[in-house]
Amino acid sequence: MTENVSIENLKQKALAELAALMTEEALEAWRVAYLGKKSDLNTILRGLANLPVEERKSVGAGANVVREELETALKTREHAINEESLKAVSGIDISLPGRPWLSGKLHPVTRIVNEISDIFSSLGFSVIEGPEVELDRYNFDALNIPKEHPARDTMQTFWVDQADASGDRHILLRTHTSPMQVRFMEKYKEPPIRIVVPGRVFRYEATDASHMPMFHQIEGLMVDRNVSLADLKGTLFEFARRFFGPDRRVRFRCDFFPFVEPGVEMAIECAVCKGAGCRLCGDTGWLEILGAGMVHPKVLEGVGIDPQTYTGFAFGIGVERLPMLRYGIDDIRLFYANDLRFLRQF
Template identity: 50%
Template sequence: MKTAPDRVHPLWDEFCRHLNSVSSLVELSDLKDKYLGRKRGLISLELRKLGALSPQERPAAGHELNELKKRVEKLLSQRTGEFKEKERLRKLEMEGIDVTLPGYAFAPSAIHPLRRVWKEMEEIFVRMGFAVVSGPEVESDYYNFEALNIPKGHPARDDQDTLYLSENLVLRTHTSPVQIRTMENQKPPIRIIVPGRVYRRDAVDATHTPMFHQIEGLLVDEGISLADLKGTLEVFFKVLFSPDTRVRLRPSYFPFVEPGAELDISCIFCAGGGCRVCKKSGWIEILGAGMVHPRILERVGYDPEKYTGFAWGMGIDRIALLKYQVNDLRLFFENDVRFLRQF
């Protein structure tokens, strides 16, 4: 920091020393205050002393001080620029990308086969105009049983092998409680599907696990008949499996539908000719369904003379077994990567 003035004010050397020890913009700003601050700045104080000098001394001293002030200002602004540039370069370096570094290794992952089938089924129904609805997995006895025409002591409760959390709380044994919850809160027309987990106290084997997945469906409107149920599910299975798939209804009993039915699809492996999977029958049992019981419609405040509806419940896991030709349900839940990698 060499300078070549004719007469240098003693503050100049002191300022230069200070400036050399400054290492940040904050310190630089402090230094500026120390010398140029309007009230207590060292140069400002010197300038104020000029008034006490004799008229002969004053011009030279004034000139000297003004020169000093100019130089100090110039150096400060220069140094500020340098610090800012340094900071800019530092940021660039931090944010910069070194293209010569080796890349990251990403572990490949995939969607679980059950989730994949779930999504696929959901999308088909959504395209048909159904809304996707969910409900609690911990359910009250009322919604899981009572409201669905399964009062205490009803033999249908035995079929369900319920996992009770307390006297009135269960892990839901089917997705059907969401039918009631939806109808209580909405006026017809209703057109929903309810995919989700359900729980039963089953011993684990190739076709049973204590937790599995269902897709419930419910449609309520004026003039809905069993033919609508059959047509809706026929379209669904044609899209899901193949356009050749046929469906048939067989009479059955579920407490919350009247009439109740089981729906079979033509065997997707032998096209109805008879094979090991369909036990030579040409048909595969796939789901339970029926027309919503008038008593249930009444209970949620719908007029059963005006509105009718159909409902079904089907196992997502069962569809996945068929679709991927897997013969053991447990494989889906064991998280064996060698199995999962095949999908």
């Protein structure tokens, strides 16, 4: 029992000294003194062979229990000293719950682009992309918008090259995603063709509640035998039904676009005023979301497709206007103000 008494006294002495320690250096010295190879506890364990057989088991078990208790007490004291050090240095109470990192998510415009692409993919359209810096030929000329055509006045753009000797410039930021109609048909001349083209477009125009110098469009094109205006209306009505729901009213009216003939516009009942008229819809009760029509024969001829054999339709959707109509947002500039209070709602 003498050895057991000495082990217990050793434990009480070690714990008393440990409670008074305040630095990592002192903790290390304590560990060497009470748990190291030359410590009194190890000396007792090495001397078990010299004890009577009846005492070895009890003394050995007691020594191992004390070792475990001292090791646990050392870890606890190390943790307490580290906490106190952090509080002294930073003034932060590390016992408080942590603040989680905010998780990111897709911008609402990106989510809408993905949703629209998924709808048209399910209708048999392939999703492709094109360059934002475009040639004048693809942006205008090949789409039946020659120089001096009045339609160019509605699509003032940003030119990125210098004028040549004749005063013409040829490289610009695209004003619509329609140039990919021509690029795709030039590369894949054999219909059937069914594509949608999402992307950013740029126009040099004043900013207001429904216009921005940079916005997003999704161009659609279908070319095949016997494609008619009825196919166009059926496709766009199905898109509107899936995106807005069956209760939202849709309106088609005649319109003019140089690269389609005939041309139509498609408008959706304003979600803000429910058709009564407000500043978003210009007091009309309707907001145009896309222009469309049957592909002009000159566009097909320009890419080597026989307009006597094949016909097609095309449409261009203004992406930002769709969430405005769906959620009743009355200002397009909110999407690009980087206000997290607005963006977190989606």
